[in-house]
Structures are given as structure tokens and as C-alpha cells.
Amino acid sequence: MTERNKNGTFKKGKSGNKAGRIAGSGVTGELRKAILDKSPELLQMVIDKALEGGDVTAAMALLNKVMPSLKAANEPIQFTLDASKGLSGTGEQIVQSIANGSVPLDSGTQLLTSLASLAKLQEMDELTRRIEALEKNK
The missing domain is CATH 1.10.287 (Helix Hairpins)
Known part of the structure; x- marks a missing residue:
């Protein structure tokens, strides 16, 4: 059994559940998996709605959870230094x-x-x- 502090709480870094919670097993993990599974369809919907001039706010909110924003990248440069x-x-x-x-x-x-x-x-x-x-x- 895991030892506890004098006040009954677990010692820092120790708990009664040695295996711990399985990653992605909670509601958030399930939601991420569901969105990820449907991301190709969502992307196509966003493209279709954008081309038709419709509202894409909800679809974009879901896609933002799956696809990270693109970051600017500097191109390599060459010049001469003495x-x-x-x-x-x-x-x-x-x-x-x-x-x-x-x-x-x-x-x-x-x-x-x-x-x-x-x-x-x-x-x-x-x-x-x-x-x-x-x-x-x-």
C-alpha cells in the first residue's frame, strides 16, 4: 500500500493507483478521437461552405482542435561576411x-x-x- 502524509494525503509524486489513468480515456480524449476520425469530412465541409459563402464557424472550431495553426518560417539567406x-x-x-x-x-x-x-x-x-x-x- 502507498504511504500517506500525516494529514492523510498521498506523498508528492505517489498515489494509490500505480498504473494511473489511461491517456485519452476521459470525455476529452473521446471527443478528440471523434473529431479526428471525422476531420476529412469536416475539412471538406469547410471548403464547401467557404466556396458557397456559408457559415463555417462551428466547423472551424472543431478543425482548430485537430489541426494546429501554421507558423511562419524564415527562408534561408546567403550573403558574404568578412x-x-x-x-x-x-x-x-x-x-x-x-x-x-x-x-x-x-x-x-x-x-x-x-x-x-x-x-x-x-x-x-x-x-x-x-x-x-x-x-x-x-
């Missing part, structure tokens, strides 16, 4: 690429954020080397 100019020079090149339109603003922002993270990592490496050198010279 890494020999150091971090600040690389940052200037990225800003210039954003300004002349060869790099989209959102991608450029991500590149600059990554560059800032790289600068912090390099700073940490340099500080670690200096501390190790100081400790070695004691």
Missing part, C-alpha cells in the same frame, strides 16, 4: 546588409542577437583564461 573584421566589423556588415535589403530585418535581427551572444561567450572565455593565469602565478 569575419576578419572582428565582431564589431561583422555587426556593421550585417546592419549594412539589412539597410541595402539583401538581408530581411527579422533575419538580420536574429543574426545580430547571435553575434551579441557570441561576443559574451568570447568574453567569458577570455575572463576564464585570465583567472586561470592569475591563479597559476600565485
Whole structure:
């Protein structure tokens, strides 16, 4: 038998039912399965209703439970960077690429954020080397 706390409740992470509830066995799980089983028909109904100009609110509500919303994705970009100019020079090149339109603003922002993270990592490496050198010279 599972041990309980002094107040009679089960200990954290322990319960009397070791197998636990079966996933999808509740009303919500049954509803999801029913919607999933009918999703092709619902999709066709939405398409038909949309083309005929009818009301699709109820069908869309059901489909939203089955089909996740599409998320925006960035396309890969290619451009040339001269890494020999150091971090600040690389940052200037990225800003210039954003300004002349060869790099989209959102991608450029991500590149600059990554560059800032790289600068912090390099700073940490340099500080670690200096501390190790100081400790070695004691």
C-alpha cells in the first residue's frame, strides 16, 4: 500500500493507483478521437461552405482542435561576411546588409542577437583564461 502524509494525503509524486489513468480515456480524449476520425469530412465541409459563402464557424472550431495553426518560417539567406573584421566589423556588415535589403530585418535581427551572444561567450572565455593565469602565478 502507498504511504500517506500525516494529514492523510498521498506523498508528492505517489498515489494509490500505480498504473494511473489511461491517456485519452476521459470525455476529452473521446471527443478528440471523434473529431479526428471525422476531420476529412469536416475539412471538406469547410471548403464547401467557404466556396458557397456559408457559415463555417462551428466547423472551424472543431478543425482548430485537430489541426494546429501554421507558423511562419524564415527562408534561408546567403550573403558574404568578412569575419576578419572582428565582431564589431561583422555587426556593421550585417546592419549594412539589412539597410541595402539583401538581408530581411527579422533575419538580420536574429543574426545580430547571435553575434551579441557570441561576443559574451568570447568574453567569458577570455575572463576564464585570465583567472586561470592569475591563479597559476600565485
